[in-house]
Amino acid sequence: MKMTDLTALLQEKRAAAGSGSPLRVVICGEVSAGKSTVMNALMRDQMLPDNIGQSARPVLVAGWREIPGIEASGRDGREIRAALPGTPELFHGADFIRLWLDQPHLSGIELIELPMTRAEELTGDQIDLVQSADVMIWVTIGSQAWRLTEKAIVETLGETRPDRSILIVSRGDKLRTDKDRGRLMERMERETAALFGHRFFLFGDRRKIAASAGSEAEWQATGGAPLAALLRGFAGQPARTVYDREPREKPVETRTAPGFEARFVAETEEDPPFVVEVTKADETILADAGSDTEVGARVEVQPDPEPVAPVAKTAPPARPGILQAGLLHEDGAGHTLLAGDAETLAQLADFCRVMLKQLQDARLTAEGGPVSFFSLSTAKRRLLIQVRNGAGAVFMLADAAVMNQGMAQVAIGQLGGDRRVTG
Structure with missing residues (x-):
């Protein structure tokens, strides 16, 4: 089946299902990069079974429907309907496969796997499909992330790329340590800032993915939950124009304590200057919440996701580098202690609540949606806040000498899977 046939077939299926126009997400990458793992x-x-095929790989599409099932077009021209999960023979013998799932988080979202090989081999059909998408996910393998061949493909797509673009580093669990993952994520941020607005690790352990069907904690651990939450946020926003290839990180006007330098990573290139106030008292809170601090801060806004729970006076020892961690309750009534001591955490919780209130400024949220991730770094400390849809916000103070920014982002993501957070 040709890609041009795919576009027509998808439109027919959407009309027949009465689903309107879902958020179209194309999942791209080189052969064996981990695209099917992202979909799983x-x-x-x-x-999706392993080794579906490379030379004759079917077009894979997934979406939401109340009645789950599989619709496929065989290479012999037959139309096939089957119950989930299907059989390996079905996947290997089809040109086109559509998976209908009754997973609520996929409502209004259409996932399309789109393999690519080399920039010079891009077809008009592939380019048209990317241009028709609302979101592009590029999957790169953690062990050899962001090769020159990948960069060439993405840059060749040029203005056909959707404005909302996400880089997924697959096989994150194959990297030996959090330090390795942190260093890699920092490199990805440096090298892909002009191409992708968001970057995630995916931990593709088959058992974890299989277990995630019945466990929020396992789903968080795979990296699928924060990615799904970001897509859900996109699905609730108006359509956007194609990405103009300018870096998403832009300096903004700031009013800060002496020695601070702030910047935001926002979802739109058109955001007007946004002011964040960091007072001398705030600086003292950060210093007191973990020892002496040399000041020189960086503020970042990005996305991430999900649910919650209640409080204690002491918490179990946290992983190395986490000084304080807690959960702000959405209703503003208190917080839950996840790591650290209650007295210090209470001060930090008040500070985080004030910062989140400032970040609801309409100039920042009008087009890009509410802030879902915030980071403030000093010479010795890192403060991260991850807003969880409908369930408050997780916040964490880390030792910058132990955790770089990438490691800290991995750590707060793991805190999001804590049972005290997910309930």
Whole structure:
């Protein structure tokens, strides 16, 4: 089946299903980069078998429907309907496969896997499909992330790329340590800032993905949950123009304590200057919440996701580098202690609540949606806040000598899977 046939077929299926126009997400990458793993993580199950095929790989599409099932077009021209999860023979013998799932988080979202090889081999059909998408996910392998061949493909797509673009580093669990993952994520941020607005690790352990169907904690651990939450946020926003290839990180006007330098990573290039106030008292809180601090801060806004729980006076020892951690309750009534001591955490919680209130400024949230991730770094400390849809916000103070920014982002993501957070 040609890619041009795919576009027509998808339109027919959407009309027949009465689903309107879902958020179209194309999942791209080189052969064996982990695209199917990304789809499995988003579907919360090991739906797609290994080695579906490379030379004759079917077009894979997934979406939401009340009645789950599989619709496929065989290479012999037959139309096939089957119950999930299907059989390996079905996947290997089809040109086109559509998976319908009754997973609520996929409502209004259409996932399309789009393999690519080399920039010079891009077809008009592939380019048209990317241009028709609302979101592009590029999958790169953690062990050899962001090769020159990948960069060439993405840059060749040029203005056909959707404005909302996400880089997924697959096989994050194959990297030996959090330090390795942190260093890699920092490199990805440096090298892909002009191409992608968001970057995630995916931990593609088959058992975790299979277990994520019945466990929020396992789903968080795969990296599928934060990615799904970001897509859900996109699905609730108006359509956007194609990405103009300018870096998303832009300096903004700031009023800060002496020695601070702030910047935001926002979802739109058109955001007007936004002011964040960091007072001398705030600086003292950060210093007191973990020892002496040399000041020189960086503020970042990005996305991430999900649910919650209640408080204690002491918490179990946290992983090395986490000084304080807690959960702000959404209703503003208190917080839950996850790591550290209650007295210091209470001061830090008040500070985080004030910062989140400032970040609801309409100039920042009008077009890009509410802030879902915030980071403030000093010479010795890192403060991260991750807003969880409908369930408050997780916040964490880390030792910058132990955790770089990438490691800290991995750590707060793991805190999001804590049972005290997910309930």
